[in-house]
Amino acid sequence: RLLIIDFGSQVTQLIARRLRELNVYCEIHPFNKVDDAFLAEFAPKAVILSGGPSSVFAEGAPMPPKGVFDLGVPMLGICYGQQVMMHCLGGKVERGHGTAEFGRAFVTPSEERIPLLEGWFGDADGREQVWMSHGDHVSAIAPGFTVHGTSPNAPFAITADVSRNFYAVQFHPEVHHTPRGAKLYENFVKLAGFSGDWTMGAYREEAIRRIREQVGDQKVICGLSGGVDSSVAAVLIHEAIGDQLTCVFVDHGLLRQGEAEQVVTMFRDHYNMPLIHADESELFLGQLEGQSDPETKRKIIGKLFIDVFQKHAAEVGGATFLAQGTLYPDVIESVSFSGGPSVTIKSHHNVGGLPEKMGLKLVEPLRELFKDEVRALGRELGLPDSFIGRHPFPGPGLAIRCPGEITREKLEILRKADAVYIDQIRKHGLYDEIWQAFVAILPVRTVGVMGDGRTYDFACALRAVTSVDGMTADYYPFSHDFLGETATRIINEVQGINRVTYDITSKPPGTIEWE
């Protein structure tokens, strides 16, 4: 296995991801948890030193244990990791002073080619685009090292001590903006002797082992939303500890058509999991009555959710762990330099503040994974494709697709229209091309004419976007035929709607949801 020593870069997880794509098993450990004893126990076959926000000049600058250089295994230093290698091995690092470099740069090779760069520098003019992000820079390389690539601002962009299999690069090969960076990782793991036979199946086994180790014979509760993340987490944990896990499914009455039944059928009947179906729709809809401000609505839902979850979780009795389907993108900070590794998690709508409030410890088996990897793990666990490929659905549910005041009547109309719209998208084979699609019911009534009569009904907006991560998005370019056919079906099949519009706002400036 390969050890990544984390110095706190925002993109360290991308290194792990690139390695998983190469079917290599790796673990990320924060620098302050890695000492010589740890290294002896872990016995890595290769080591990668990550980037990080620090300066090697800073007091108490993060450093690996000296012993890491005596392991006799291949090593790759990235950005801050390069500076650490040079600093520790007898080279020189200087402060920025006008040589800081952020963004796109082009590296050109020097004469001697090394195995790390096999098949690189593919560009016609022999350059490779890379992504730089550094303040300090290496000003003299350590004894034994030679230069193998330079960029206008980084004379030591790629350095190596081939005899020891030590490599150090100034840029970030793991990010998207180093388009062929994966090739460097491929070469590195090849020269380190990895056969690339690690799979999602092996990840599943390892994750199960870790959950058992963490939880022991304690009880775990898991908030199940019916979304992909919490579902995969629940199935995985259930596989690890069986009925020590109880799922709590809070039904806030803001779910889509048939959704609650699907979740209950799948987890209780198919997977045989202990599941509490907390039907609290009356409570939620009651408290939302008369509220039309988006933030107030969200706050009411968020607070009630915590109360309700807590109440039902208490029925389990004696649980000491709370399971969450937190993904890596939710983990915004991996290392804090003041007090050791501590993590801050984006306040998740559903369970924000819950662990502290309930005094529960967290089990988060997906926190190293990206969305597509969670889907792959879900497939590995046998979850049906139709389920795994589902569009994201927000915690506050239909509340944020019903701008203005929420009424039971509007929710019913919205559910029906949404079901017709999604049916249309599936029938036309477009579902998997779209990141998220839904209907929003607008807080306006418009005049129409149906048959020979006047109507005065709600207008709705169709939304469909493409996106990679939900952070930015563009509207989906449906054909006019599709839009026309869908509008006709909704107006014919859903009583209460007499006008259909299509939302063509991108994000930014819009958001995906309407509230």
Ligand code: XMP
């Ligand atoms: P926006 O509307 O901010 O949405 O562009 C981006 C993505 O996040 C989802 N979303 C939420 N998910 N709790 C969630 O679990 C929330 O409070 C929430 N608000 C928005 C939204 O559906 C989209 O996928």
